[in-house]
Amino acid sequence: MRAAVKVSALSKRFGSVQALRGIGLEVERGELFGCIGADGAGKTTLFRILCTLLIPDEGRAEVLGFDTVTEYREIRRRIGYMPGRFSLYQDLSVEENLHFFAMVFGADVEENYDVIRDIYSHLVPFRNRKAGQLSGGMKQKLALSCALVHRPDLLVLDEPTTGVDAVSRREFWQILQRLKEQGITILVSTPYMDEASLCERIAFFQDGRLLGLDKPSGFTRLFRRPLFSVKAQNKHRLMTELRKFPHAVSVHAFGGTVHYSESRPDSDPSEIQAKLVSMGVTDVAVERIEPCIEDTFMMLIENNV
Ligand SMILES: Nc1ncnc2c1ncn2[C@@H]1O[C@H](COP(=O)(O)OP(=O)(O)OP(=O)(O)O)[C@@H](O)[C@H]1O
Ligand SMILES: [Mg+2]
Secondary structure (H helix, E strand, O other): OOOOOEEEEEEEEEOEEEEEEEEEEOOOOOOOEEEEEEEOOOOOHHHHHOOOOOOOOEEEEOOEEEEEOOOOOHHHEEEEEEEEOOOOOOOEEHHHHHHHHHHHHHOOOOOOHHHHHHHOOOOHOOOOOHHHOOHHHHHOOOOHHHHHOOOOOOOEEEEEOOOHHHHOOOOOOHHHHHHHHHHOOOEEEOHHHHHHOOOOOEEEEOOOOOEEEEEEHHHHHHHOOOOEEEOOOOOOOOHHHHHHOOOEEEEEEEOOOEEEEEEOOOOOOOHHHHHHHHHHOOEEEEEEEOOOHHHHHHHHOOOOO
């Protein structure tokens, strides 16, 4: 079976900004594929090329077997796109938005209701409310319903959960799992590492380049150094002192704690603790931990492999 998305040597420049620098990747049919990377890494540019809204400068992209430049009409009928900022018409009601998007695609809401029932049922009690007056989580469900109403084979979701509360985010990912089970391929970008780890594979972008592409477990295996979670009363001071350690490789704030890695394979938490105490850092606790995806990405960005 052909890939759902096939991209090779793709480049795109905006004036002096090189947004994509020779990207190559494939997304398999039926896959839940995540794209992550810092602001300006090129994720939205890639998505817009795949959705036929931008023409690449170099390279080519195929979506569902069609070329994004020459066969864009075929692609547009077969994909659902949820852009980063809500695509909804704020002055139209929930129901009017849904019917509008169905009409654009020549689709029938009743005929395709089975695809969106799971999501749209949450919105039925509010069907006459203007989209602009919905909560973030509800807007997101409506935007997803609108992107799905024509039964696309591929869903492209650009940061669909940014600015949405934690409960709605969890619900949204459960919905994505069910859509995947129905055979829909999903390409999604997210700034949240916990969401990235729910994808089957993740592409990690940095400054227009693809720094890595693997399963979440593959990424975390890249982190081979001993890693510690370190706490102290004064986090700023703690970080300053850790950076002075002769074997220090990385020192990053992680919520209330600091993640610290060393170049020595045999580092010992109690030794690190004793050293910090001797430097006058108070209330120190050191624990050896397994790396999460975010640790690996920080490592890749800093080229500390
Ligand atoms: N239409 C445009 N005109 C000029 N520059 C652009 C345009 N679109 C994107 N860029 C620039 O291209 C680079 C890549 O942007 P892009 O939006 O693809 O990144 P992103 O990974 O989606 O970032 P974010 O996480 O902030 O959404 C950025 O430097 C951005 O400023
Ligand atoms: Mg973006």
